[in-house]
Amino acid sequence: MAKGVLLVNLGSPDSTNPKDVKRYLGEFLMDERVIDVPKAFRTFLVKGIILNTRPKKSAAAYKKIWWDEGSPLIVLTERLRDKVDALTSIPTVIAMRYGKPSIKQGLQKLHDKGVDEVLIVPLYPQFAMATTETILVLAEELRKEHFPQMSFTSVPAFYNHPDYVRVLSESIKESLEGVDYEHLLFSYHGVPERHIRKSDITKSHCKIDGQCCQTASKAHQYCYRHQCYETTKQVAEYLSLEEGTFSTSFQSRLGVDPWLQPYTDRTIDKMGKQGTKKMAIVTPAFVSDCLETLEEIAMEGEEIFHEAGGKDFHVIPCINDRDDWVKTLARWIDQWAVVETEMA
Known part of the structure; x- marks a missing residue:
């Protein structure tokens, strides 16, 4: 064959x-x-x-x-x-x-x-x-x-595959070399909360309550939310990031139905208003840079941060090629x- x-x-x-x-x-x-x-x-x-x-x-x-x-x-x-x-x-x-x-x-x-x-x-x-x-x-x-x-x-x-975690982590490490930042935001593409429940093969585990993603379950095989948080966790461990210096958010929501939170735009705004002057952001839901990374994050996100009082906004490229x-x-x-x- x-x-x-x-x-x-x-x-x-x-x-x-x-x-x-x-x-x-x-x-x-x-x-x-x-x-x-x-x-x-x-x-x-x-x-x-x-x-x-x-x-x-x-x-x-x-x-x-x-x-x-x-x-x-x-x-x-x-x-x-x-x-x-x-x-x-x-x-x-x-x-x-x-x-x-x-x-x-x-x-x-x-x-x-x-x-x-x-x-x-x-x-x-x-x-x-x-x-x-x-x-x-x-x-x-x-x-x-x-x-x-x-x-x-x-x-x-492959969100938790050691090879992928290493590649993503090294790309972040290289991009941040010589960059002075206070907080690293992991921004993933958002999905409606109902998508998480529909993908739950157990039909009972995914409650989006802050605990289910940390509790072992077969549902995690198809749980986008769990896999995003796990990507952040494993990269943070690989890079030895300190607690409080990184977080996870979700971008690109559409419509009025509840989507996964916290929302990226509001997170950027909040951090700027709370005194964060230098932040970096990475978008691990995307392998290739696209409209959502180059325009929504690198342009709109930076504008939001500056308007909220932030100063330096460093966007980490996708792993691309x-x-x-x-x-x-x-x-x-x-x-x-x-x-x-x-x-x-």
């Missing part, structure tokens, strides 16, 4: 044109695992309200961070693919859950190379309905309809290929 790898990231509009942004947002927000309400209400909310107001604002935000080569997220994922592909003999292609290249296009490219055994690598350290789950569900639907001869294996959430991350991915791919070959 011929093996191949599909690296899957979130996605991006084709350009900063409001029409392209509207098309991208429509695909993204109509996903039932992103806005998990009945389809009729989701259609009304997205097509009747959001897509009539948000595309222009989002397009303006994308213009602030767009590169000459294109979308930062796409460009960085391509660079990662190229470097990984150079270190392994297994063909590696990229796909985006929303936008282009689509997962179907990625699978077709592997199919055209004669691949019938695919390792799917969702480029998300933590599991969530709106990220890893939606990728795997769509991939399986496409397999059944278009690629029945293919078999899939997926890389599980770092050499140690590239080598880690290549090693995981080679290990999978060896195991699959031995089992064949």
Whole structure:
């Protein structure tokens, strides 16, 4: 059997044109695992309200961070693919859950190379309905309809994998070298609280009460909140951070339903008003820098901090296409290929 790898990231509009942004947002927000309400209400909310107001604002935000080569997220994922592909003999292609290249296009490219055994690598350290789950569900639907001869294996959430923790920690350490800061904020992408409860395979453990994430449970295999806090904990241990010098928050909330707290924007504002003058921030829910890191955090976050009285705001880049991350991915791919070959 011929093996191949599909690296899957979130996605991006084709350009900063409001029409392209509207098309991208429509695909993204109509996903039932992103806005998990009945389809009729989701259609009304997205097509009747959001897509009539948000595309222009989002397009303006994308213009602030767009590169000459294109979308930062796409460009960085391509660079990662190229470097990984150079270190392994297994063909590696990229796909985006929303936008282009689509997962179907990625699978077709592997199919055209004669691949019938695919390792799917969702480029998300933590599991969530709106990220890893939606990728795997769509991939399986496409397999059944278009690629029945293919078999899939997926890389599980790697938030606590020693290799990932080391890469993330070293990236933070390098970025903070020579930087004077008082507090390090770990900002993760937010999700609605109901997503945590829906992902609870025990149907009883996740209460979001401050204790459940610290209490051992099978639910943690799919609990985004637990996995975020565990990432922070393990990185803090690796870097020997002192209690009180770091914390965790959640960004990018949408709508009026309760999302995971504390919220990043309010945390930044509060810290500035309470006298913190120098802070650093890292975004471990993202492998590649994107709108949420380059604009929401690096631009809006800094503005909030300065308006609240803060002075120095240091943003730590995502791990992107770092050499140690590239080598880690290549090693995981080679290990999978060896195991699959031995089992064949």
